Amino acid sequence: MPKILLIEDDEQLAKFLLRFLNSEGYQTDYANGQKDALRLFEKNAYDCVLLDISLKDGNGYSVCAAIKAQNDTPVIFITASADEACTVAGFEIGADDYIGKPFGTRELLARMKNVMRRYQKMSRILQCGHITIDPIKGIVYKNGAEMMLSALEYRLLLVFFSNKNQLLSRDRLAEELWSLTKEFVSDNTLSVYIRRLREKIEDDPQNPRIIVTVRGLGYKAVDE
Secondary structure, three states: OOEEEEEOOOHHHHHHHHHHHHHOOOEEEEEOOHHHHHHHHHHOOOOEEEEOOEOOOOEHHHHHHHHHHHOOOOEEEEEOOOOHHHHHHHHHOOOOEEEEOOOOHHHHHHHHHHHHHHHHHOOOOEEEOOEEEEOOOOEEEEOOEEEOOOHHHHHHHHHHHHOOOOOEOHHHHHHHHHHHHOOOOOHHHHHHHHHHHHHHHOOOOOOOOOEEEEOOOEEEEOOO
């Protein structure tokens, strides 16, 4: 039975969601503030976290950052804020999806299933050349040493490594980034992200051997 942590300061909405999630076969714990949420997270393993930005104490950004610092449990923000800056800020600290209030329960369920399915596919260790990803811990290693990537660089690398030796078009990669940021990704933006990623993972970024360009078609993660 999947286990969910619901962090929401609106008690009426929380009660409704608890009933709904339980009726759908999910075991759900509830917290209305940062302190209780982190206490529960430290004691239990969760398959997904539903997280409001506004909390009884603290805020959702701090909770998300603390969760992602421990492991890569999927986090979906549920919030009344429709501000674009708030959405982007959430993705930058590692949130996996975002749903604005009011929302339909079926949409919420579909988003939960989508992120959990994605994480299940990525639960194995991924390796290409001298780069290794541990998706459970959310850590990337280069030649055995831990390295730092931004949240979007990490997600882009996961797309490449999950489709190793497969051609990925620029449109496909742009769609993957859009699904995370909900922002249009231009050709230039995509090029910038790939360049930054190469600068961090390649021994010689000017002559990449892991993420290679297939001229006129796209890119490919190559495992020699």
